[in-house]
Amino acid sequence: MSTTPQKIRFGRIFWPSFWAALIVSVIGLLIWILVLSGIISGFQPEPMKVESNTVLHMSLNSRIAEKGQTKFNSHSFSVDKTIGLADILHGFETAKTDDKIKGVYLELEGASCGYATAREIRNAINDFEKSGKFVVAYNSGEVITMKQYYIASAANENYGFPTSNMAFLGLGGELSFFKNTFDKLEVEIQIIRGSGNDFKSAVEPFFREEMSDSSRLQMERYITSIWYNIRKDIAKDRKLTPEKLDELAENADVKSVKDAVTHKLMDGAKYKDEVLALLAKKAGMKKGEDVEFFGFEKYAKKRFQQNQILSLEDEPNVAVIIAEGAVSREGEGLTSKQICKLFREARKNESIKTIVLRINSPGGSALASDEIWREVKLTNKTKKVVVSMGDVAASGGYYIAAPASYIFAEPTTITGSIGVFGMIPFTGKLMENKLGITFDRVSTNKHSVMTTNRKLTEEELTIIQASVDEIYVQFKTVVAKGRGLTMDRVQEIARGRVWTGVDAKRVGLVDELGGMKDAIAYAAKQAKIKDVKVLYYPLVKDDEFEALLEKLSGNDESISISSVQLPTELLNYYKQIKEIESLQGIQMRLPFTLDLK
Secondary structure, three states, X not given: OOOOOOOOOHHHHHHHHHHHHHHHHHHHXXXXXXXXXXXXXXXXXXXXXXXXXXXXXXXXXXXXXXXXXXEEEOOOOEEEEEEEHHHHHHHHHHHHOOOOEEEEEEEEOOOOOOHHHHHHHHXXXXXXXXXXXXXXXXEOOOEEOHHHHHHHOOOOEEEEOOOOEEOOOOOOOOOOOOHHHHHHHOOEEEEEEOOOOOOOHHHHHHOOOOOOHHHHHHHHHHHHHHHHHHHHHHHHHHOOOHHHHHHHHHOOOOOEHHHHHHOOOOOEEOOHHXXXXXXXXXXXXXXXXXXXXXEHHHHHHHHHHHHHHHHHXXXXXXXXXXXXXXXXXXXXXXXXXXXXXXXXXXXXXXOOOXXXXXXEEOEEEHHHHHHHHHHHHHHHHHXXXXXXXXXXXXXXXXXXXXXXXXXXXXXXXXXXXXXXXXXXXXXXXXXXXXXOOOOOOOOOOOOOOOXXXXXXXXXXXXXXXXXXXXXXXXXXXXXXXXXXXXXXXXXXXXXXXXXXXXXHHHHOOOOEEOOHHHHHXXXXXXXXXXXOOEEEEOOOOXXXXXXXXXXXXXXXXXXXXXXXXXXXXXXXXXXXXXXXXXXXXXXXXXXXXXOOO
């Protein structure tokens, strides 16, 4: 008898284990779905009850977007929240006349929004204070940012944590350039810009090591204009001069909360218990612990939802269509598929007399922008469309605004950028020299195989350049007709150049400076509407799953089950790479992304 051990075939071990693991996984998934479904079906949102002498607690610790949303992030296995600007503005408006609300406690530790959004919140705070109710701002965190302080400075009283640092240093930003990276990888980016688009610098990071003169010129003008308006707003509320604020920033005189108090940027350095005691006194209580706080976000969102449900049932007469994100045909963000559908719905709604298009977009797909432009133009013939620009309405974001009857922008809005570009990488050397991959081709005609693994010929570049120029001429024509300008004048202010809202008004791209509230009031007045009933599109709906996620997340921006988090800078680079991957066809896009510090 042989004593040699018998070999066990791989399949006898692998396949039973594989099927067992698969069956267990499927069963586990089904159980998880059933449990989650049970939780959702059994979940009943608690009715909102606001007590007398309530102080609304506003923290703004989530990203502020045009539309509030709470959703599950499958990539990070976390709950992501955004606060809706429309919710915030309506919350302040409602709280003004709510007898149960004594005031607002604005607690800030950072602020995630653009300066135009920040200004709209400031204006809402100023307007709320006119009712005689108070707003007390409290700045905390390791470093109090310029944007955080800009919002807080609108409050009646403004305090800070005694040992917090403060970065009152003016505005600045940093751009990343990838040319050397691509050189090391042997990747060449073939750029095709509209003829004369010297300000269209979106593509510069891929073939330059630093900013061009034209790019530097527009960025310096852009941040200088925003800094001027920020100083003007702060100076008005703090009873200082813009010149004094510029001097403080230039000399770096304000490095801490104590410095801010010394130079009258804040009213005092206080610990949180001291602020709570102050709020208790203002609310007519004895102790800070006795203050009846209620979450501003919850209050604002619920009141906004109630308002929208009533508006929907009570023949609304003003529609506000929210257009936010990069322009594309489908997917996430500002998609032509959704926006065109919303315009058609608003046109068919007989009670709607006028439309406000709220744009917060850096642009994107030229084709998708053209699809939306067509719907705006068609709608404007029967129901006047008024545009309200948010933080950014540039390139494709401006293209869709051009046919409107009137355009509002904030002084700090980024707009214009009338230009187009195409970007085609050549990856053949990367594939062959770095990865050892080679290519061969067959075709019926010489241009049949236009691939990133073959460098474009001069003839092919000329063909694409002609297409880009054709769209650029179309863009300028759209602006000329929409704004009542000559083609020569449009060429002067186009070339891909970015303008702030203030400068855009000066050159004729914008009609008036103001926010969404101003745009709605103007649209209603032009349509001779006295009893204004606003309906927002997409329609606001009660979502039990979203309400459950909000309850789970509490007041945190996100609850992460994963302990692994990438550094912010790496996440920013990852986001840029993902955006590059999504670029298809000729683009109408903002020439740069500058995170102002």
